[in-house]
Amino acid sequence: MAEGKLIVVSGFSGVGKGTIIRELMEMHQEYALSVSATTRDPRPGETNGVQYHFITREQFEQMIREDELLEYATYLDNYYGTPKSFVRKKLEEGRDVLLEIELQGARKIRAAFPDALMLFIMPPDAATLRDRLVGRGSESPEVIEARLRRAGAEAEGIEEYDFVLVNQDYHVCAREMHQLIEAHHRRTIFHLDFIEQVRRDLQDL
Amino acid sequence: MAEGKLIVVSGFSGVGKGTIIRELMEMHQEYALSVSATTRDPRPGETNGVQYHFITREQFEQMIREDELLEYATYLDNYYGTPKSFVRKKLEEGRDVLLEIELQGARKIRAAFPDALMLFIMPPDAATLRDRLVGRGSESPEVIEARLRRAGAEAEGIEEYDFVLVNQDYHVCAREMHQLIEAHHRRTIFHLDFIEQVRRDLQDL
Numbered sequence: 001m002a003e004g005k006l007i008v009v010s011g012f013s014g015v016g017k018g019t020i021i022r023e024l025m026e027m028h029q030e031y032a033l034s035v036s037a038t039t040r041d042p043r044p045g046e047t048n049g050v051q052y053h054f055i056t057r058e059q060f061e062q063m064i065r066e067d068e069l070l071e072y073a074t075y076l077d078n079y080y081g082t083p084k085s086f087v088r089k090k091l092e093e094g095r096d097v098l099l100e101i102e103l104q105g106a107r108k109i110r111a112a113f114p115d116a117l118m119l120f121i122m123p124p125d126a127a128t129l130r131d132r133l134v135g136r137g138s139e140s141p142e143v144i145e146a147r148l149r150r151a152g153a154e155a156e157g158i159e160e161y162d163f164v165l166v167n168q169d170y171h172v173c174a175r176e177m178h179q180l181i182e183a184h185h186r187r188t189i190f191h192l193d194f195i196e197q198v199r200r201d202l203q204d205l
Numbered sequence: 206m207a208e209g210k211l212i213v214v215s216g217f218s219g220v221g222k223g224t225i226i227r228e229l230m231e232m233h234q235e236y237a238l239s240v241s242a243t244t245r246d247p248r249p250g251e252t253n254g255v256q257y258h259f260i261t262r263e264q265f266e267q268m269i270r271e272d273e274l275l276e277y278a279t280y281l282d283n284y285y286g287t288p289k290s291f292v293r294k295k296l297e298e299g300r301d302v303l304l305e306i307e308l309q310g311a312r313k314i315r316a317a318f319p320d321a322l323m324l325f326i327m328p329p330d331a332a333t334l335r336d337r338l339v340g341r342g343s344e345s346p347e348v349i350e351a352r353l354r355r356a357g358a359e360a361e362g363i364e365e366y367d368f369v370l371v372n373q374d375y376h377v378c379a380r381e382m383h384q385l386i387e388a389h390h391r392r393t394i395f396h397l398d399f400i401e402q403v404r405r406d407l408q409d410l
Contacts, residue, residue, distance in 0.1 A: 120393065126406030148410060155404045163391040164400070176391070183388035186368040186381070188325065195369070199360045201331030205353060 002190070004032070004091040006113050007098045007181055008106045008161075011121030012154055013147040014133040016167045017100055018051075020121065023174035024098075031181075032090035032097045037063065040078035053083070070112070073104035076146060080105070096181060103157040110160065117184040119177065120161035124168050207395070209237070209296040211318050212303045212386055213311045213366075216326030217359055218352040219338040221372045222305050223256075225326065228379035229303075236386075237295035237302045242268065245283035258288070275317070278309035281351060285310070301386060308362040315365065322389040324382065325366035329373050 011017045025031055037053040039060050048054045055063075060079045063069050072081030082099055090097045099109065109116050123129035129151065133144050158164065163180050167173045188195075216222045230236055242258040244265050253259045260268075265284045268274050277286030287304055295302045304314065314321050328334035334356065338349050363369065368385055372378045393400070 122396075122400070122403060126403050126410060129403075129407070130410050148407070152404070152407050155400070155407055158400050159393055159397070161393050163388070164393050164396050165391065179384050180388050180391065183368070183385050186370065186385060188364055188366050188369050191327075191369050192364070195327070195360070195363050198327060198331050198334075199357075199363075202334070202353070202357050202360055205331060205335050 002094060004093065004095040004097055005181070005184060005190075006087070006091065006109065006116040007031075007096055007184075008109050008116050008118045009098055009100050009121065009177075010103060010106050010119070010154070010161065011167075012123060012129055012151045014129055014151075015121050015123050016132070016170055016173075017121055019170045020165075020167060020173045020177065021098055021100055023170055024177055027174060028178055030095060032086075032095045034082055034087050034090075034097055034099045036080050036082055036101065037069075038078055038080045040076070040080075070099075071101065071105040071108035073102055073108075075102060075104075075150070076143075082109075103154050103160075107157070107160065115187075115189060117181065118161040118163075119180060120158050120164050121173070122158075122164050122166050124166055207299060209298065209300040209302055210386070210389060210395075211292070211296065211314065211321040212236075212301055212389075213314050213321050213323045214303055214305050214326065214382075215308060215311050215324070215359070215362075215366065216372075217328065217334055217356045219334055219356075220326050220328050221337070221375055221378075222326055224375045225370075225372060225378045225382065226303060226305055228375055229382055232379060233383055235300060237291075237300045239287055239292050239295075239302055239304045241285050241287055241306070242274075243283055243285045245281070245285075275304075276306065276310040276313035278307055278313075280307060280309075280355070281348075287314075308359050308365075312362070312365065320392075320394060322386065323366040323368075324385060325363050325369050326378070327363075327369050327371050329371055 009017055009021060021033060025033055035049060035053055037055050037060060039055065039057045042054050060081065064072065068084055069081040070084045070087055072079055082101065087097050106118060110118060133147055165173050165176050214222055214226060226238060230238055240254060240258055242260050242265060244260065244262045247259050265286065269277065273289055275287040275289050275292055277284055287306065292302050311323060315323060338352055370378050370381050
């Protein structure tokens with residue numbers, strides 16, 4: 001069986017990454033979603049092990065020391081990272097693994113897994129992004145302000161991603177994401193054994 | 206309006222490229238198909254300007270001298286080439302242009318248009334390819350033999366293509382080709398103006 005593929009999904013805070021990924025996972029249960037570990041506090045309604053593995057700074061730093069993270073980064077003074085074991089297991093089972101991570105982490109994934117598919121989700125325009133950030137209503141003005149500044153920083157790295165998706169409608173965007181992943185599976189680089197087999201058989205004809 | 210994209214479609218002789226492309230063009234009339242010029246003789250049922258522009262060696266060599274070809278190559282002692290003017294016009298109209306060409310030509314397109322989408326159509330296996338070549342029944346054993354040898358040569362270049370499609374069923378294959386082209390349009394490199402606009406607007410918020 002072929003190994004699963006690593007799918008990196010990034011995008012501005014507030015662009016709707018989480019909603020799109022949930023929609024995609026409902027349509028296609030074959031995907032596996034990596035749950036990041038973080039040292040930040042849970043928001044109201046968040047459950048440990050669902051949105052994040054909420055762990056202490058000491059626990060996180062132990063994972064760093066024991067090389068149990070595929071990548072990690074800091075954002076607003078908190079650690080965020082991808083535990084290795086879950087991702088490894090799912091890829092070996094042939095399942096594609098979605099990683100919803102920020103630019104810093106995406107860069108580390110790219111360096112370690114050059115064949116990962118890197119997707120960046122854009123808002124239809126900047127004003128829509130601001131409205132979404134303000135509209136969520138669960139954060140203080142300082143956090144919103146920090147996110148907008150962060151959005152500027154995230155925007156610097158968009159060219160490093162393979163594809164951009166525009167989140168006009170999350171249903172449509174989830175379908176498009178699925179199409180991009182299907183297309184990714186057809187990359188020549190993933191079919192070298194098959195190509196070599198046909199090549200050998202052609203010589204024997 | 207965005208420029209159209211250049212889509213290179215290659216594959217072994219007899220793999221069914223023509224059938225798949227016809228199916229794709231019927232499903233999606235927005236595509237434009239480049240008709241190659243050739244100095245080879247028409248086969249029974251072929252019409253000038255449809256399968257090929259059938260021209261003389263003198264006419265072909267004049268097109269070479271006057272730089273009217275996007276690429277050209279020789280195969281079984283005949284010239285095959287892509288007239289520039291049609292492709293340019295369609296791309297400017299925003300239409301994606303399909304080029305059904307061989308490896309030699311595909312390499313020249315890649316060098317001149319690094320962002321062209323390069324697709325290679327594979328048979329499910331080598332025996333199926335042989336059966337299709339023999340089954341067509343319109344060619345002499347010598348030509349079939351030459352094609353099989355050529356297939357071996359074509360096989361050397363498959364890794365240079367972006368994606369492989371397996372022609373198990375031409376309907377399915379045409380749909381997959383359309384999906385790959387749609388995915389290609391989402392490449393980050395084609396959205397730099399939009400990205401830059403959002404970036405500037407974010408700074409002004």
